[in-house]
Amino acid sequence: MGDLPAVWAQKWGDKVAVVERDRVFTFTDLETEVSAVAVQLAAFDMKGAPHGDRVLVQLPNTVELIVILLACFRLGLVPVLALPGHRSAELEHLAAMTEARAIVVPDSFRGFDHRGLALQLIDQHDVLNHLIVVNLEQQTAAVEGRLRFSFPAPVDSPRSHNEAPSSDSVAVLLLSGGTTGTPKLIPRTHDDYIYNFRACAEAAGFTRDTVLLLSIPVAHNFGLACPGALGVLDAGGRVVLEPSPDPEKAFRAMIAENVTDAALVPAVLQRWMDEMDTTGMRPPSLRRVQVGGARLSDEVARRVRPGFGLQLQQALGMAEGLVNYVRPDDPDIVGVETQGRPVSEYDEIRIVDRNDVDVAHGKVGQLLTRGPYTIRGYWRAPEHNRSAFDSQGWYRTGDLVRWHSTGNLTVEGRVKDVINRAGEKISAEEVENYLYALPGVLRVAVVAIPDITLGESIGAVIVPVDPSEPPTVEWVRSRLLAAGVAAFKIPQHVRSVDDLPLTKVGKIDKAAVRRLFTQD
Numbered sequence: 001m002g003d004l005p006a007v008w009a010q011k012w013g014d015k016v017a018v019v020e021r022d023r024v025f026t027f028t029d030l031e032t033e034v035s036a037v038a039v040q041l042a043a044f045d046m047k048g049a050p051h052g053d054r055v056l057v058q059l060p061n062t063v064e065l066i067v068i069l070l071a072c073f074r075l076g077l078v079p080v081l082a083l084p085g086h087r088s089a090e091l092e093h094l095a096a097m098t099e100a101r102a103i104v105v106p107d108s109f110r111g112f113d114h115r116g117l118a119l120q121l122i123d124q125h126d127v128l129n130h131l132i133v134v135n136l137e138q139q140t141a142a143v144e145g146r147l148r149f150s151f152p153a154p155v156d157s158p159r160s161h162n163e164a165p166s167s168d169s170v171a172v173l174l175l176s177g178g179t180t181g182t183p184k185l186i187p188r189t190h191d192d193y194i195y196n197f198r199a200c201a202e203a204a205g206f207t208r209d210t211v212l213l214l215s216i217p218v219a220h221n222f223g224l225a226c227p228g229a230l231g232v233l234d235a236g237g238r239v240v241l242e243p244s245p246d247p248e249k250a251f252r253a254m255i256a257e258n259v260t261d262a263a264l265v266p267a268v269l270q271r272w273m274d275e276m277d278t279t280g281m282r283p284p285s286l287r288r289v290q291v292g293g294a295r296l297s298d299e300v301a302r303r304v305r306p307g308f309g310l311q312l313q314q315a316l317g318m319a320e321g322l323v324n325y326v327r328p329d330d331p332d333i334v335g336v337e338t339q340g341r342p343v344s345e346y347d348e349i350r351i352v353d354r355n356d357v358d359v360a361h362g363k364v365g366q367l368l369t370r371g372p373y374t375i376r377g378y379w380r381a382p383e384h385n386r387s388a389f390d391s392q393g394w395y396r397t398g399d400l401v402r403w404h405s406t407g408n409l410t411v412e413g414r415v416k417d418v419i420n421r422a423g424e425k426i427s428a429e430e431v432e433n434y435l436y437a438l439p440g441v442l443r444v445a446v447v448a449i450p451d452i453t454l455g456e457s458i459g460a461v462i463v464p465v466d467p468s469e470p471p472t473v474e475w476v477r478s479r480l481l482a483a484g485v486a487a488f489k490i491p492q493h494v495r496s497v498d499d500l501p502l503t504k505v506g507k508i509d510k511a512a513v514r515r516l517f518t519q520d
């Protein structure tokens with residue numbers, strides 16, 4: 001993947017590659033910047049290929065994010081993709097687990113002092129030594145070249161990274177939206193990831209004329225490689241980065257840049273459709289929206305095509321691998337009722353019941369998958385891997401699906417214990433662990449609650465130690481924020497009860513917990 005910017009520059013040269021507000025980079029610029037940043041990175045005492053050191057990257061959608069990733073790929077350093085919303089709880093875990101040597105953050109973003117937190121992490125973790133800051137706020141700080149990086153002076157003698165990473169080595173560690181108490185990491189290799197974004201770009205019909213607006217995070221698999229930023233660049237097209245999903249801002253960016261395609265989560269599509277309905281206008285160049293990450297309701301899906309001449313392309317993907325896409329030439333009804341079919345002819349799919357027995361065709365069951373770009377294990381998680389994969393290497397997705405009569409897949413639900421909040425996956429167990437650490441909390445259960453705007457929101461039922469002091473939403477919020485938990489993982493609904501409802505075998509009855517919220 002590290003060679004790609006040079007290949008692209010040769011093929012596409014002065015064609016525009018990336019636009020971020022008023023900053024425009026051609027493919028030649030991109031290669032120049034990647035080379036320059038790779039030289040800077042190579043000056044630190046970090047190991048590149050074949051077993052690269054980890055670099056914790058926490059950046060919003062910026063040119064710098066794309067450049068630092070490509071520079072890491074070139075040297076065989078392995079970026080670990082954190083989200084801008086993550087705070088000390090998540091970053092400490094990631095730093096410890098990956099033994100990252102460097103961290104890349106904005107100085108500050110949306111009012112949060114990322115540099116301050118990064119310095120704290122460096123203090124706490126012996127192997128974490130290098131801080132690279134992207135100056136988003138302090139425009140006057142030292143800015144090298146056209147990018148807003150501040151690299152520290154190298155402390156050790158410069159090292160050279162002559163060896164290029166092998167194609168089967170780990171290129172990037174993605175965060176899983178899994179079910180465990182602590183997030184797991186997904187190792188994607190250079191060759192599997194290239195295969196992934198090329199197969200997705202083909203399925204999505206990307207060409208050199210594609211101008212893709214990314215309002216989803218580039219730090220997510222969907223925004224990065226399905227087809228995302230890497231897929232559109234590789235096709236010779238253009239990426240437009242717009243950090244705000246706000247319809248007004250996004251529409252302005254789309255009109256200014258003649259955007260043809262946009263990648264979105266259902267919650268944002270709904271806002272865009274509302275805006276189009278009320279204003280009666282639509283960015284004229286926009287011809288296709290790729291929507292995935294959470295189940296799009298058939299009702300919203302139906303609104304897309306007829307009124308606006310827009311094509312809807314649903315995607316069911318996962319950072320672990322398998323991506324399904326509705327194809328551009330699929331009939332309308334397939335675009336509305338299904339979430340697509342695998343992008344590779346080598347993807348294998350099984351739909352099974354509770355006992356791992358294949359269900360009858362058309363019946364609902366859990367989706368198991370295996371294929372050329374689907375992982376066979378999480379990073380350094382042998383115990384969890386024993387349950388997440390079966391003995392033949394099939395990945396248990398936790399998604400309930402069925403074959404649609406047209407040969408595509410339709411998502412019917414899930415068996416995994418996660419909350420899907422506007423496409424962001426949150427493990428119920430992880431939030432429960434944060435709550436258990438608070439004083440006065442005896443027992444707790446966290447569930448997904450249907451939400452009109454987010455799809456799902458987070459509900460927590462707490463048994464307090466002292467029933468005369470029931471915890472409130474505000475108390476939980478301030479305590480969890482103080483504990484350094486990302487704001488998007490904080491419950492919006494809190495109930496206190498004397499006891500948690502249990503099933504016959506003595507487990508917490510999550511369905512009954514959910515009913516405590518949905519009854520009223």
Ligand code: J2J
Nearest residue numbers: 177221222226292293294295315316317318319339411
């Ligand atoms: C219902 N659930 C969906 C959909 C994902 C493309 C698109 C999305 C992701 C992604 C991705 C869904 N309807 N259309 O990586 O390349 C839920 C499923 C799935 C989980 C994976 C891509 N599309 N989901 O969302 O790793 O439950 O990847 O297992 O974040 O999102 O989440 P994630």
